[in-house]
Amino acid sequence: MGTVVRAIPRTGSATTGWHLRSADASSGIAGGDERAEQLDDDALAPAPMSKRVRIESLWNSVKFVRRQGDVLFGDAAGGSDVLCYDLAGGPGPVTVVCNPAHITSIMTADPAIAPSATRQSPLRPIVGPNSVLTSIGERHRRQRALLMPRFHGRSVAAYRESIERATAARIDAWPVGEPVRLADLAQHLTLDVIMSAVFGLPDGRPTTEAERALRTALIRALHMSTQPVATAAQLMNGFSENPVGVTKLVLRPVDRAISGILAERRAESGRRERTDITALLLDARTEDGQPLSDGEIRDELLTLVLAGHETTANTVAWTFERLTRNPGVYDDAREAVAAGDDGYVAALLNESMRNRPVVPMVAREMLRPWRFGTTLVPSGMTVLVSILLLHHRDDLYPRPFAFDPGRFLGVRPAPHTLLPFGGGNRRCLGAALAMAELTTVVTEILRRVDLETHDRPAERPRHRNVTMIPQDGGLVRALAVR
Numbered sequence: 168m169g170t171v172v173r174a175i176p177r178t179g180s181a182t183t184g185w186h187l188r189s190a191d192a193s194s195g196i197a198g199g200d201e202r203a204e205q206l207d208d209d210a211l212a213p214a215p216m217s218k219r220v221r222i223e224s225l226w227n228s229v230k231f232v233r234r235q236g237d238v239l240f241g242d243a244a245g246g247s248d249v250l251c252y253d254l255a256g257g258p259g260p261v262t263v264v265c266n267p268a269h270i271t272s273i274m275t276a277d278p279a280i281a282p283s284a285t286r287q288s289p290l291r292p293i294v295g296p297n298s299v300l301t302s303i304g305e306r307h308r309r310q311r312a313l314l315m316p317r318f319h320g321r322s323v324a325a326y327r328e329s330i331e332r333a334t335a336a337r338i339d340a341w342p343v344g345e346p347v348r349l350a351d352l353a354q355h356l357t358l359d360v361i362m363s364a365v366f367g368l369p370d371g372r373p374t375t376e377a378e379r380a381l382r383t384a385l386i387r388a389l390h391m392s393t394q395p396v397a398t399a400a401q402l403m404n405g406f407s408e409n410p411v412g413v414t415k416l417v418l419r420p421v422d423r424a425i426s427g428i429l430a431e432r433r434a435e436s437g438r439r440e441r442t443d444i445t446a447l448l449l450d451a452r453t454e455d456g457q458p459l460s461d462g463e464i465r466d467e468l469l470t471l472v473l474a475g476h477e478t479t480a481n482t483v484a485w486t487f488e489r490l491t492r493n494p495g496v497y498d499d500a501r502e503a504v505a506a507g508d509d510g511y512v513a514a515l516l517n518e519s520m521r522n523r524p525v526v527p528m529v530a531r532e533m534l535r536p537w538r539f540g541t542t543l544v545p546s547g548m549t550v551l552v553s554i555l556l557l558h559h560r561d562d563l564y565p566r567p568f569a570f571d572p573g574r575f576l577g578v579r580p581a582p583h584t585l586l587p588f589g590g591g592n593r594r595c596l597g598a599a600l601a602m603a604e605l606t607t608v609v610t611e612i613l614r615r616v617d618l619e620t621h622d623r624p625a626e627r628p629r630h631r632n633v634t635m636i637p638q639d640g641g642l643v644r645a646l647a648v649r
């Protein structure tokens with residue numbers, strides 16, 4: 168299995184990708200005061216100012232958003248597992264937590280008291296306020312209950328063949344000897360899968376004019392979202408409910424195309440049996456018998472397409488970014504796949520999502536005062552659950568910056584210690600679909616493609632919207648494809 172071009176040391180800062188004060192040796196976060204509780208309304212003691220870092224300049228706020236890992240690891244190196252920030256231009260003070268006991272208290276709280284902070288999500292101006300991702304309360308509960316069955320095990324099993332076909336086609340076309348950005352390759356594949364699940368396109372391929380227009384508009388919009396202008400667009404949108412500027416321009420053709428699909432589906436009503444999510448939403452009725460409006464359906468469809476493909480594609484990219492810099496692990500993974508050891512692939516994916524969680528934090532609004540250890544936060548505070556810091560605690564994961572799937576072999580992680588898909592009543596709706604895609608794609612690449620491994624510096628994490636992605640898209644080169 169020897170495909171290593173140049174051997175690299177198994178540890179060392181060149182392979183971690185983080186520029187940290189405490190990287191490799193220790194995350195610095197361990198133990199801490201585990202007390203976490205919801206307090207009475209009159210317990211209004213604010214987070215002690217001594218613990219709150221005021222980030223005065225807009226530039227440093229942007230750095231916090233764009234280089235979250237560097238800032239958080241640096242601040243957590245002091246040993247604190249509760250960090251408080253006041254970001255210039257931000258929504259007000261925020262508290263960052265990464266202690267499993269504190270996280271459990273949030274994730275198991277009544278969602279009416281600790282709802283998702285969706286009104287601050289950078290995705291809201293894009294996918295709108297009506298979707299399962301951006302709504303809260305009763306509307307969220309209803310939409311989640313409607314969609315959930317389509318993302319459970321049996322439904323996901325039905326997508327498996329389509330995932331296998333899409334994977335085989337992309338690997339067959341792999342250009343040997345050329346640098347390939349795995350995020351791009353995987354994104355085509357995950358787009359095919361999600362288009363098939365959401366719009367019922369066979370293997371993601373359009374069969375009508377409206378479907379063709381939709382696929383083209385989506386690919387254009389997704390391409391735009393990878394360009395530097397997307398960051399400016401995100402800042403321009405701020406916390407507004409509706410898209411402005413470039414975002415509005417880019418979304419217009421997508422909205423038109425979705426309207427076209429809905430019109431086409433209504434026109435064919437009754438003539439064709441459909442099981443896709445568009446059909447589900449068109450048939451759905453509220454408790455008082457009303458259909459969903461086109462705007463509501465549009466928000467839901469766009470959410471599923473956006474949430475459902477970039478996250479998965481970049482997890483594939485990170486997995487091979489890590490493997491190509493850890494040749495010993497790469498060889499172990501290929502041997503395990505050759506031996507049909509599915510348990511190893513599951514451990515590899517856990518380790519990849521622990522080491523490089525594509526969604527590095529999730530946010531909740533605390534509508535009651537709360538205690539996290541010795542820090543009291545007042546009602547109204549936004550709490551950011553740092554999945555990145557949680558996953559690098561050395562009391563949970565010894566040598567947290569090492570890439571070692573062995574730590575998950577035969578191990579079921581304790582509750583709220585491994586959270587790539589978030590948790591509570593907002594846990595990722597597509598987790599089972601994502602795992603099915605990741606397992607197939609990663610197994611098949613390991614089985615069929617010989618990748619060059621090397622000692623180039625690790626790819627730096629880049630933050631786009633809510634995701635943390637490899638800055639070069641997980642650049643790899645195939646030496647051979649079988």
Ligand code: HEM
Pocket residue numbers: 283299300301311470471472474475476478479482525526529530587588589590591592593594595596597598600601
């Ligand atoms: C590796 C791939 C993926 C990762 C890492 C991921 C991660 C996440 C995370 C962290 C959240 C927020 C959870 C929280 O607030 O606690 C989320 C929400 C969500 N994800 Fe995923 N996701 C992935 C793939 C998918 C796929 C394939 C779909 C398919 C449609 C999807 C649909 C959603 C939806 C609809 C929500 C909102 C759920 C709600 O608020 O009730 N995701 N995801």
